Amino acid sequence: MNRRTFLAGAAVAAGAAGNTSRLAVEGGTPVRETPLKADFFGTQYYGEEETRELNDVVRTRRPFRWYGPGSEPPMKVATFEKELAQRMKTRYALGVTSGSAALQTAVAALGIGPGDEVILPAWTWHSCYEAIVLAGALPVFAEIDESFNIDPNDIESKITPQTKLIMAVHLQGNPADLDRVLDIARRHHIRVLEDCAQSVGASYKGRPVGSLADIGIYSLQLNKTITSGEGGAVVTNDPLLFERASRYHDLGSLRPLHEKVVGGAKGDTFVGGQFRMSEFTGGVLVAQLRKLDRIVADVRANARRVYDGIHDLPGIKLRHLPDPAGELGSAIFLGFATKEKCEHFRAAMKAENVPVDHPGGSAILPIQPYIEHKRTVHPAWPSFTSERGRSIQYGAACCPRTLDILSRFAGPSLDPKYTERETTDIVAAIKKVYPQISA
Ligand SMILES: *Cc1c(COP(=O)(O)O)cnc(C)c1O
Numbered sequence: 001m002n003r004r005t006f007l008a009g010a011a012v013a014a015g016a017a018g019n020t021s022r023l024a025v026e027g028g029t030p031v032r033e034t035p036l037k038a039d040f041f042g043t044q045y046y047g048e049e050e051t052r053e054l055n056d057v058v059r060t061r062r063p064f065r066w067y068g069p070g071s072e073p074p075m076k077v078a079t080f081e082k083e084l085a086q087r088m089k090t091r092y093a094l095g096v097t098s099g100s101a102a103l104q105t106a107v108a109a110l111g112i113g114p115g116d117e118v119i120l121p122a123w124t125w126h127s128c129y130e131a132i133v134l135a136g137a138l139p140v141f142a143e144i145d146e147s148f149n150i151d152p153n154d155i156e157s158k159i160t161p162q163t164k165l166i167m168a169v170h171l172q173g174n175p176a177d178l179d180r181v182l183d184i185a186r187r188h189h190i191r192v193l194e195d196c197a198q199s200v201g202a203s204y205k206g207r208p209v210g211s212l213a214d215i216g217i218y219s220l221q222l223n224k225t226i227t228s229g230e231g232g233a234v235v236t237n238d239p240l241l242f243e244r245a246s247r248y249h250d251l252g253s254l255r256p257l258h259e260k261v262v263g264g265a266k267g268d269t270f271v272g273g274q275f276r277m278s279e280f281t282g283g284v285l286v287a288q289l290r291k292l293d294r295i296v297a298d299v300r301a302n303a304r305r306v307y308d309g310i311h312d313l314p315g316i317k318l319r320h321l322p323d324p325a326g327e328l329g330s331a332i333f334l335g336f337a338t339k340e341k342c343e344h345f346r347a348a349m350k351a352e353n354v355p356v357d358h359p360g361g362s363a364i365l366p367i368q369p370y371i372e373h374k375r376t377v378h379p380a381w382p383s384f385t386s387e388r389g390r391s392i393q394y395g396a397a398c399c400p401r402t403l404d405i406l407s408r409f410a411g412p413s414l415d416p417k418y419t420e421r422e423t424t425d426i427v428a429a430i431k432k433v434y435p436q437i438s439a
Pocket of ligand 1: 100231
């Protein structure tokens with residue numbers, strides 16, 4: 001088949017007649033000749049700006065954020081922190097080495113430790129669980145709902161007098177239902193941490209994610225919206241939390257810059273880790289952060305084209321979006337009545353060269369063997385030595401709805417640099433395949 005007849009086939013698929021055209025999986029002509037593939041976001045926007053920032057650090061020989069040659073302190077990480085706080089509409093921002101380090105730092109800032117319980121969704125990245133256990137606290141899983149985020153209806157039954165924190169994780173660009181989570185937390189005097197690692201640049205009811213709860217974290221690792229390969233940040237409006245976070249990320253000390261930022265030290269030195277961000281990382285992130293709005297606008301425009309193209313498909317069911325306008329648009333998910341139909345959809349879309357996948361980038365944590373068996377670095381780990389810690393059970397039995405929901409949804413990842421042709425192909429493939437699967 002030449003390119004011409006291929007395009008003619010795609011045009012038919014995209015039109016009203018698409019509902020009856022033969023699926024590629026059944027021997028029909030695929031919508032695309034080659035598989036569509038999404039790329040990483042931030043690195044596609046790398047350019048002279050990032051190079052200039054890195055060269056600055058090399059030229060001035062100042063790779064360390066607190067001091068170096070010259071009388072003034074280096075300013076890359078400091079500038080990143082200042083501009084991140086402005087962009088996220090928080091009073092304070094702290095650069096750290098990774099999103100995982102940011103989680104550990106935020107949990108420490110909140111003073112979570114042995115004897116405390118933290119509620120987290122059963123579907124999220126490993127780092128959330130690790131941060132809780134590394135603090136010596138006890139992780140308690142809640143189910144997700146069809147937003148793939150923590151189900152507010154499943155939080156209250158998990159609260160005990162020991163519950164100190166809820167982790168609201170905004171997964172795959174979709175803000176969690178924060179109004180409801182914050183309402184529950186306030187009524188029970190529990191703190192809320194927003195993990196925005198997968199939703200940097202998303203917003204909830206007009207406010208940047210990360211700025212709505214007690215404390216927020218971002219990841220700047222390769223897979224996230226903007227990136228320096230590795231990197232993370234903590235944001236908060238609370239000066240005491242910021243002071244504690246800054247101390248924890250720097251072996252307990254509060255450096256002059258941050259002492260000034262919080263208007264003088266209130267607390268004392270305590271044992272911390274060492275998660276300081278380098279000036280190379282800070283420089284790249286200054287350049288990337290200044291491109292964040294463009295990246296978000298680009299990926300949202302592509303998501304909008306796909307949503308507009310499929311919204312009138314009879315019976316279409318999408319992932320629940322607590323705030324559709326605030327979503328990042330990095331993935332679109334369709335729901336099916338059964339797991340079998342969803343698998344059929346995946347196979348058919350793959351044959352059309354528009355592959356779709358189940359929700360990704362996270363793990364169903366309670367069924368991970370190391371979690372199910374409560375494996376830690378030492379047998380007397382405080383998380384699991386109390387009566388409650390010994391008796392709590394993880395495994396599939398604690399998250400049946402999470403397992404069910406994730407098995408019934410699949411969809412395409414979106415790329416901010418997709419051309420109109422590529423988003424048109426996504427729409428054409430869904431319009432061709434979905435009606436023949438859902439029927
Ligand atoms: C990526 C991710 C993290 C951890 O970030 P790293 O920078 O990789 O350490 C934490 N939480 C979620 C939800 C993530 O997706």
